[in-house]
Amino acid sequence: MNYRHSFHAGNSADVVKHSLLIALVRALQLKESALTLMDTHAGCGLYDLRGDEAQRTGEAVSGVLRAFADPTPLLDDYRAAVRAVNMGGEPHLYPGSPRFLAQLLRPQDVLILNEKHPQDAHTLRAVMRDTRAAVHERDAYELWLAMLPPRTARGVVVVDPPYEQTDERARITATLAAAHRKWAHGVTVIWFPLKDRATHQQWKQQLRKLGIPKLLRVEHWLYDSEQPGIYNGAGLFIVNPPYAFTQTLPPLLEALRAALAPEGHKGEILSGWLNE
Template sequence: MNYRHGFHAGNFADILKHVVLMRILAHLGVKDTPYRIVDTHAGAGRYDLGSEEALRTHEWRDGVARLDQSPLAPAVEELLKPWREAVAAARERHGSDAYPGSPWLCRHAMRAEDRLIAAELHPQTYKKLTAALGRDSRCKALAIDGWNALRGNVPPKERRGLILIDPPFEEKDEFATLAAETIAAHRKWPTGIYALWYPVKDRRAAADLLGAIEDAGIGRLLRLEIDVDRPEAAGGLGATGLLVVNPPWRLADEARILLPALSERLAQGPRPRYLCEPIRPDG
């Protein structure tokens, strides 16, 4: 699978990833001590839903546009608030077609003392990333391979923070690489939070990822998935997941409120499904 993000910005997979990202950052922001985020495959940082790429697929219409239609239940909206506020800020600054990528969301959530490392290897995308981050001294964009960025920035000096790993899945062995690199990073920094995004096209590959992480003895995992029941004729991605290592306290409880509402609102077929599975929560 080749996940070129410009074609998919604002789709249902982004909604899951970005809503959970903002919840994690909200939890990190509760303590006074600073934190660091390492976004290993950062992308452009900000996307234009009126661009040729986005208009070719229109995937945002079944993603962010669905959430624009009307509010969800009050308990859900309370948890969505950090994400909604960030999207509104991006639109206010860059126009109604703007959709923020993970680096922009991180920058919006960070406090003065927090820091972001955002890695992007593709030269043109890296230029867009640097423009999206601007001259913010809290943020550093690196034009390097994401796996090298992970190896070189763990553990961070803050000793608190998040590693967001969102690879493009261009290589056949990307799931195996994701598992191996996460396990290696966790050995160096076992107390960090790791959020691993993955597409669910091959359920065996997703299961093998979880199995490898578990077999490495990594405890305290939270597996989150949404399946929007995309019709076969439509092609493309129909399910997505996040595996969170060392999830913040109460993130699972929040996901139990968010995921049913999101899966229902984002459904493309009659049988949407979601999964919220804490694994070894006391490990």
């Protein structure tokens, strides 16, 4: 499966990821002190839903377009952020995490973006030209550690790799362990695809061994039973989520499940502390 984001922009995984990212940052911003927001795999920053790559998969139909058609007010913040990069009704452009994060910036906050792919990094710089973002073109895992601890006392690191390398999960696990030693109180968000439960269970076991006390997992399973060999959903691991975020999470997750469930399926979103 090709995880390059231009093929999958605006899919169900994006809706869940970006809805939760907005809620998480807003919860952290209940305190006035500055935040550093860092995206280690930033991508292009903005995607054309009418372009060849997005049209080839058509995944936005079961993602962002479903979210726009659903009446729940719990997705209003998400829809407003998507509308901010579009003109008119149905969205034809989809903001990547960098554009979502840029919209959330307060004057005291800092945004650091990284994209190793040269062509995508060039596009990202153009897309983010109207923001205060600093754009880097480095190895994501090297940058993740090099930037910790950030200059501000608080911050969020978003790790959203394409999972094209067989050792991606191992690299994330090793880097997270080192990052937690450097910045134990920091908030980290790790996106992951779900293909089969066995592989995911093995990774969760490896992450449990890190002994991180506050490691929340959110899993969005699209189908009522596992569909072998295909994309079954996606989710997030979140280190040190703020209390205000965890309190608002259950109704938001239920709204997302209901909005994104494929026809003939109820879907399932599981959440809880990994070490419980």
